[in-house]
Amino acid sequence: MDERIEEESTEKVPLNFLERIIEDDLANGRVPDNTIVTRFPPEPNGYLHIGHIKSICLNFGLAQKYQGRCHLRFDDTNPEKEDMEYINSIKSDIRWLGFDWGKYEYHASDYYQQLYEIAVRLIQEGKAYVDSLSAEQLKEYRGTLTEPGKNSPDRDRSIEENLRLFEEMHQGKHPEGSYILRAKIDMASPNLNLRDPALYRIKFASHPRTGDTWCIYPMYDFTHPISDAIENITHSICTLEFEDHRPAYDWATDIDGIEHAPHQYEFARLNINYLVMSKRRLLNLVKLGIVDGWDDPRMPTISGIRRRGYSPESMKDFISRIGVAKVESVVDYSLMEFCVREDLNKRATRLMVVLDPLKLVIDNYPDDKVEYFEATDNPEDPSSKTHQIPFTKELYIEREDFMEDPPKKYHRLYPGNEVRLKYAYYITATSVVKDADGNVVEVHCTYDPESRGGAAPDGRKVKGTSHWVSATEGVTIEARLYDKLFQTEYPGKATGNYLDDLNPDSLKIVTDAKAEPEILNAKVGDYLQFVRNGYFCVDGKVSTKEKLIFNRTATLKDSWAKLKEKMGV
RNA sequence: UGGGAUGUAGUGUAAUGGUAACACAGUAGAUUCUGGUUCUGCCUUUAGGGGUUCGAAUCCCUUCAUCCCAGCCA
Numbered sequence: 190m191d192e193r194i195e196e197e198s199t200e201k202v203p204l205n206f207l208e209r210i211i212e213d214d215l216a217n218g219r220v221p222d223n224t225i226v227t228r229f230p231p232e233p234n235g236y237l238h239i240g241h242i243k244s245i246c247l248n249f250g251l252a253q254k255y256q257g258r259c260h261l262r263f264d265d266t267n268p269e270k271e272d273m274e275y276i277n278s279i280k281s282d283i284r285w286l287g288f289d290w291g292k293y294e295y296h297a298s299d300y301y302q303q304l305y306e307i308a309v310r311l312i313q314e315g316k317a318y319v320d321s322l323s324a325e326q327l328k329e330y331r332g333t334l335t336e337p338g339k340n341s342p343d344r345d346r347s348i349e350e351n352l353r354l355f356e357e358m359h360q361g362k363h364p365e366g367s368y369i370l371r372a373k374i375d376m377a378s379p380n381l382n383l384r385d386p387a388l389y390r391i392k393f394a395s396h397p398r399t400g401d402t403w404c405i406y407p408m409y410d411f412t413h414p415i416s417d418a419i420e421n422i423t424h425s426i427c428t429l430e431f432e433d434h435r436p437a438y439d440w441a442t443d444i445d446g447i448e449h450a451p452h453q454y455e456f457a458r459l460n461i462n463y464l465v466m467s468k469r470r471l472l473n474l475v476k477l478g479i480v481d482g483w484d485d486p487r488m489p490t491i492s493g494i495r496r497r498g499y500s501p502e503s504m505k506d507f508i509s510r511i512g513v514a515k516v517e518s519v520v521d522y523s524l525m526e527f528c529v530r531e532d533l534n535k536r537a538t539r540l541m542v543v544l545d546p547l548k549l550v551i552d553n554y555p556d557d558k559v560e561y562f563e564a565t566d567n568p569e570d571p572s573s574k575t576h577q578i579p580f581t582k583e584l585y586i587e588r589e590d591f592m593e594d595p596p597k598k599y600h601r602l603y604p605g606n607e608v609r610l611k612y613a614y615y616i617t618a619t620s621v622v623k624d625a626d627g628n629v630v631e632v633h634c635t636y637d638p639e640s641r642g643g644a645a646p647d648g649r650k651v652k653g654t655s656h657w658v659s660a661t662e663g664v665t666i667e668a669r670l671y672d673k674l675f676q677t678e679y680p681g682k683a684t685g686n687y688l689d690d691l692n693p694d695s696l697k698i699v700t701d702a703k704a705e706p707e708i709l710n711a712k713v714g715d716y717l718q719f720v721r722n723g724y725f726c727v728d729g730k731v732s733t734k735e736k737l738i739f740n741r742t743a744t745l746k747d748s749w750a751k752l753k754e755k756m757g758v
Numbered sequence: 759u760g761g762g763a764u765g766u767a768g769u770g771u772a773a774u775g776g777u778a779a780c781a782c783a784g785u786a787g788a789u790u791c792u793g794g795u796u797c798u799g800c801c802u803u804u805a806g807g808g809g810u811u812c813g814a815a816u817c818c819c820u821u822c823a824u825c826c827c828a829g830c831c832a
Contacts, residue, residue: 203772230832232832266831267832269831324829333760334828335760335761366830381827381828412832413832429764429826430826430832431826431832432827433761433763457764457825510771510782513771514764515764516764517764517824517825518769518771519769521769523769523782523783524770527783530794530795568791600793601793611791642791652793654790720792721793746794746795747793748793748794749793751793752793
């Protein structure tokens with residue numbers, strides 16, 4: 190026991206740069222009460238996507254790891270874009286991932302009064318002023334990346350005048366766009382965020398939470414750092430594009446009365462190839478009707494992947510595997526697929542479902558006989574339960590599992606070849622029935638009664654095993670076969686328009702798949718594997734008892750498909 | 759032509775002055791009542807150039823490349 194502990198403590202667990210910072214701060218007594226406090230600060234103006242999962246796992250994960258806490262704070266400072274609908278979806282998405290913010294739920298709008306008072310104080314201290322420049326003039330005065338800006342004529346307005354005007358803005362006496370409150374920092378700063386950034390703007394918009402109480406709303410650069418300070422956030426983690434805002438963050442938290450100013454740290458946001466992640470582009474897909482909605486199983490939104498059948502565990506594993514750093518990076522989609530397959534392989538219930546049915550008739554099997562075979566729910570689980578599958582003379586097999594004229598290395602069913610029907614019998618194909626166009630519509634075979642259970646007493650082996658469903662005892666279901674929404678690694682890279690790279694085959698609907706009766710027990714949230722076809726789940730939105738609809742979460746790896754391609758078949 | 763940041767296998771992440779590694783992808787094989795799983799092998803790496811040092815991915819100088827910033831968005 191002691192040895193083990195020693196072993197563990199000497200074992201070097203690689204830390205990411207954020208963990209290093211936190212451990213260093215903790216070790217050097219820089220953290221009040223030795224309690225780190227992080228926050229996840231979504232703006233409620235859209236649905237959470239996979240990129241947010243990284244931020245959620247980071248903020249909640251770090252808090253968990255160091256026995257601190259993580260606040261959920263809605264960054265609701267722009268009433269024109271935000272909505273209660275989003276607030277609710279965000280909460281349910283975070284819960285789905287398995288994180289709990291407990292009582293620490295906040296809204297930046299809770300701080301509007303405090304923010305207002307701080308703004309007044311800044312004016313009194315000569316650190317902020319009311320500017321009447323128009324948006325266009327503001328732009329002119331700001332300068333460019335290479336040229337410094339110039340001071341607004343209003344910059345030297347008296348404190349009394351500023352106070353009066355700001356109060357009038359507050360009271361709604363001035364129209365939108367007529368005035369803004371600006372920080373007085375440095376119009377010549379090489380960092381544009383420091384060229385007297387806007388602190389407050391006038392908006393006669395109703396806020397989802399504060400209603401019409403306010404007609405002036407604080408800006409991000411002012412609200413965010415102060416909200417962090419109010420909540421005693423110790424480590425404020427955000428994405429790389431805010432790096433340039435850090436001086437503004439420090440400016441805002443450098444006000445009297447803040448004992449332990451929070452600090453901002455930036456990490457690289459998550460990018461995944463074959464996916465688009467920006468809210469704008471996702472919204473567009475929804476608006477144009479290219480997808481079924483924000484929760485379309487092809488969408489990289491949390492609600493989308495959830496409906497697709499991804500498990501929260503697999504996504505958390507994915508996030509832990511990609512790591513955290515400051516380098517802009519693009520993660521392979523295949524890693525995410527690997528993670529979901531690995532997780533689902535361990536937990537999915539196996540079912541036999543034929544997606545593209547081909548009739549198979551066993552000529553030497555009794556006409557009306559029904560016998561049952563026992564199938565393991567999950568062979569990966571030693572304590573797995575079993576269920577019964579009915580077997581009859583007429584069955585369906587996968588059309589792909591029979592070829593009249595097979596290529597080399599094809600070891601499924603073809604005339605004269607013997608294969609196994611999983612759990613049941615060895616069969617040998619004898620003849621085919623074709624339609625007028627020459628398509629095979631029925632395969633006839635004979636079975637070996639001695640091979641009952643799927644093995645021959647004489648020890649002879651077969652190379653192929655097919656799944657099957659009884660033609661008379663099976664049930665019909667709908668299967669929705671999803672693939673990547675985009676067919677290029679970087680959608681839009683070639684033409685500039687990401688819609689040019691949509692995958693025309695991102696959804697194939699199979700309305701007459703045949704399934705073993707056990708499928709009737711499948712519930713929303715169950716993880717299933719249709720043997721040899723992939724991982725599936727019950728569609729939580731449209732599936733009904735009368736019409737069962739399943740979504741394909743991911744295919745199984747298919748080395749035969751690769752081989753076929755290589756052989757040029 | 760301003761400022762900020764970043765460069766390690768195809769991709770992502772370790773190694774924090776002491777033998778460049780792990781995972782995914784790729785590839786070859788073994789096992790298998792899922793052409794799945796599992797197992798084994800292989801492939802490929804410090805952006806370039808200089809310097810410090812017994813020793814550099816790591817420190818210094820320099821060049822190059824990429825990303826972000828000119829909302830009254832966050």
